[in-house]
Amino acid sequence: MFAPKLAFIDVETTGANPVVDRVTEIAILRVEDGRLVERWSSLVNPGMPIPPTIQSFTGITDAMVAGAPAFAELADGVRALLADCVFVAHNARFDYGFIKNEFSRIGEGFDAPVLCTVKLSRALYPQHHRHGLDALIARHGLTCSARHRAMGDTEALLQFAGIVADEFPPEILGMAVAKAMKAPSRPVGLPEGVLEGLPECPGVYLFFGENELPIYIGKSVSLRSRVMSHFSADHRSSKEAKLAQQVRRVEWLPTAGELGALLLEARLVKERKPTENRQLRETDAVFGLRFDPARKRGPVLVREPLNGADPADWGAVYGAFRNKKEADNALRELATLYKLCPRRIGTEPWGDGACMAHQMKRCAGICCGKESPQAHDERLLKVLESLRLRRWPWSGPVAIREHHADTGRSAVHVVDRWCLLGSVCDETELAALREAMPARRFDLDTYRILQRWLDTPAARGAVTPLG
Template sequence: MPALSDRPLAFVDLETTGSTASVDRITEIAIVTLVDGVSQSWSQLVNPQRHIPEFITRLTGISDAMVAAAPSFAEIAAEVCQRLDGCVFVAHNARFDYGFLKSELRRVGIDFRAAVLCTVKLSRRLYPQSARHNLDSVIERHGIVRRERHRALGDALAIHDFWRIVAASQPPAALAAALQEAAEKPSLPAWLDATDVDALPEGCGVYLFFGENGLPLYVGKSLHLRRRVLAHFAADHRAAREMALAQQVRRIETIACAGEVDALLCEARLVKELQPLHNRQLRRNRDCCSWRLIERSPGHWQPELVQARDLERGGQQALYGLYTSARQARTALTKLAGEHALCLSMLGLEGSPGKACFAQQLGRCRGACIGAESPVQHSLRLQQALAGWRLQSWPFASPALLAEGDLQHVVDHWCHLGSARDEAELAELLDHGTPAFDRDTYRILVKHAARLRALPAAVTA
């Protein structure tokens, strides 16, 4: 096979509706080929068949009106493949463009594979003294003609010009070493399509593993996606379950997230939607239950098990713990009773007051069941024991926002309505109403309660 520098090259840039290949779509594509020293440029607007967010339009200048009469990606897929055929796929941050294009082609039944060269990696390898290697910095550093930025053809031509400069100015040995490093792929199992790894981003997000026939296997999250995903395929697995998962994976998808909260919420939602085989803890918990204290007689407070669906969302002042089943709730309360010498009869877990409970017979109860301890004193100790389980009530009279990156997470009574980037998306979320209470969503959001800010009255009106 000829050296990378001697093969036909295709400099590619995409504009998209967002950063998530599994959800967003291409709005413009440009391919600049370089074959035997001759360059040829091609670009095409693409109808993504969905709304282009306002912030994307502000960045790229591409609006819904501009792409309304443009072909869909399915209509140009064959031409795209023809132009890329036999070429090394070259892009700036190639994981994004290659992964996005591969996903679009997969949707129309085409399994696209190519050798990939990332010019960000190439720039870092050849110019380590430079602090920045984004496309704007590369353009400025090398005096490249600045064309229309954040448009596909302008950016593809800038990458092409960078290559021309590098190929003309670098010693052959240094260029060959840099190309080998920039095109390097990590070691992966033979049964996994190695090209999927080129789409893995470095930052925060969620990853999805799929097996044969698209079967969902696992959904995970990480602040360092690429590192975490590759760790699944390390040779030193300590658990048989981890090894089994690694052997079943046939395809990987990732979703970039604005930060930790976004990743946690996305992971919890996808696990419930997809029901992956290897996710257990997050799969089923919408019908969760909790303990509520009720006064059975003057001074005698007893836990009562209540279902989340029967409660006002976030409005209860005395709820304790969240459980996936009544059995789990009773087991937890029984354990708490043993730790604090509480009476099982007074708690309603066995027998009835007036008869010694089993724990009292073993000397593990202070005798509230037989009158050795007053109901008031027992109730006080019960409330103290339950204090660490107490759920936080919703602190606002309306929905609230939690800012993270360019997103605003919209929250109402500990339920996540969705995430908005602008006022239009926010208004749309508020119109959809509040979803059912979810235990995992509550646990994620309550840890960040200090960051919540109430929506202005003008917005909720």
Template sequence: MARATQPMVFVDLETTGATATVDRITEIGIVEVDEDGEVHQWSTLVNPQTPIPSFIQGLTGITDSMVADAPLFESVADEVMARLHGRLFVAHNARFDYGFLKNEFKRLGLTFKAPVLCTVKLSRKLYPQHAKHSLDALIERHDLHMPARHRALADADVLRQFWQVLARDVDADVLDKAVSELTGRSSWPTHLDPALLDDLPEKHGVYRFYGDNDLPLYIGKANNLRQRILSHFSADHRLAKEMSLSQQVRRIDWIETPGEMGALLTEAQMIKRWQPIHNRRLRRSDELCTWRLVPFQHDDDEGLRPELAWARDLDWGRQDAVYGLFGSQRDALKTLRELAEDAQLCLATMGLEKVQTGRPCFGYQLKRCSGACVGEESLSAHTARLQRVLADWQVQVWPYGGPVAVKEGAAWHILDAWCYLGTARCEADVDHLLAQGRPTFDKDTYKILVSWLPKMVVEPLATQRETLS
């Protein structure tokens, strides 16, 4: 597939800047390679209808005077579309060139879509031993001919030369596999809209797979949405779970987040809300419970013993001295028994075993208890050991006086008492989130925040409101 058996087009653009939605094209270079290997070259300057920044003029050599009499993009749009149609779109940092062309066509009310292959990613995949994969690095490493660097047609032809090197030096099956994986076309389910492939962003976010209705089948988090979504389908022939998901999915959507922390929080929140059938981890469990220590007295001795407490009775995040987050009473009891037995704590003294006062517990008879049940260990000493054993299980108290803002990218995550209220981009968003009130305490959100907050800049919300406005 990846040889001369499919038509290809090697593309390079020169532009007025790096933002496809704002900046414009100043030059287009296209090298077409037909199925039989025949090569056709075409290029044109383009009037961008905006001044070219001086540093870009210095980089490319393309000046305002050179493009003053050049055609507008709308004048060459039909020819460009015809040359690109039905071909594999190959470019260096391909999302850049593809994005610019897609936006230029969009301004004219035209839709442009093509399978895209990035030669930066292709070089990284085939030559992982090398650290650099810029066009200059490829030119030097593979001894490619470059008559005019940073001119569109010359740069496009360098990519054609690079492809010739790959066709000569790389095993055909290896090259074909690499192209298939990078374009994603070979594994994309036929029942999904192929146009989605062109829209998948390479950003942090959360994605949802749907079946025949509006209930998500699966919700996932990604540091690179495009890469992660495609990975589900590239693995569908190896993993039963991925195969099943691939066969059921009919629609995909996603939400971009400012970073990984936002993706994790959004994923946990959405899974709790929608309960997708393919998500086992992070799904809602029974009501949370925990252990707290309550005082008790025997004769003249005083100590503490564990008592099971339920989420509905606690102010989670502000509750001091509670231990463990359990989805059921059974899990809480099992964990506490295991901890007690390992530390030779007395189950009877802890209230986990019923024995007559003053009589030895079962663990004492097996030499698994230090004797608090028969007075050989004081209640205060037993309590001290119990507190040491439980220390690693203590639920952290919210270390701030109220809601806080955590900056990630261009947004702020609003948090309170280990709860995620939402993400704000302006002061109005903050007011809206605070007005909704604090959501139910969630164990998975708590774990995410305990892990991430030490890495982030956390500021009391009152000091951030001006920044957010």
């Protein structure tokens, strides 16, 4: 059952992060013993510009809030309306986080029990997959006088509460309410509402501790679900438990799709060097192997630096390795299979007499005169073909397009010979990028991301050759 005193509330804001964004509108419906006793709403001057995308989404413009009161002027009235009430909102921790942070900015604390109507709908109607406010309005025939305006959305929530109160017996409703009021797991130092502000779309997220250096950068096709999973006590590994204890701030960068998230993560990890990321960090030492026939004894394979180079300049280069150990492991495996001499290929130093591999019948004997260099190297070159980087399937640069239907976000990634030349949002920016086409600069992680991505027919269908 619902509590005797409820405050249905909705806020419109300048963005999704309650730490840096501000409230632009508040609406509160105070209900006592099932009866609406107070109805109040106000625009709020956020003290900062409202982004154009937010203005078009909510209809609240900079001009509309220019003469509105600041939150400090409304604080006493808001506190009185919320006093002794359960704080009821859709995706409630988001609204609660903004209200709590607005009070914090004026040096005041705020706490209240919170009931989330998203969680309430999930608990009562588990057969449905969507529980956003648009889905509830359509499913239950709710009336909303102004969608994405604070009072219109709050009125819809009040109607939803009345419907479920009539439809479910008190014991079922009581269990659902208790579940919907359970606070999510979160790091102790992370402000309220930050996690709830994360969108359910592809993108990259950054965890920060006490300073400006990120401690971890990750990516996901669903930002909110992935970030929430880091802090879920039920699924947390020891590594994630340690990470969760350090997080004090979360930032995120939405993308138009999974490929954009993968490419952005790879770039940001290299640029920002987060302490807890082990992969994607170091690529400066990436090298391939080039056969040098001028070397009479060995090793006949020499390093060819790859990172930052133009693949068109490589010639015959085999493999892409981050360090000597990685290269040696690949060569040792081939040497064992095809009786190559470890001294000739450089995995062991040159010495007198037969190598240990020959004594174990794993080398054909170039090291002790039993095989000619020509015979050995002919076999070596055939074997090295298996290590060649994949041939670029097109004759020149291509555009890979992504679009996310729910957010309307689009991106075009321009790629040539596995090198990312740039990512833009629309055709105008694409034309500008083509006009000043950047030089190709190879990055091993980008190569591997694109290679995996373009293996699927659906991905290749999103490719347009640019000529």
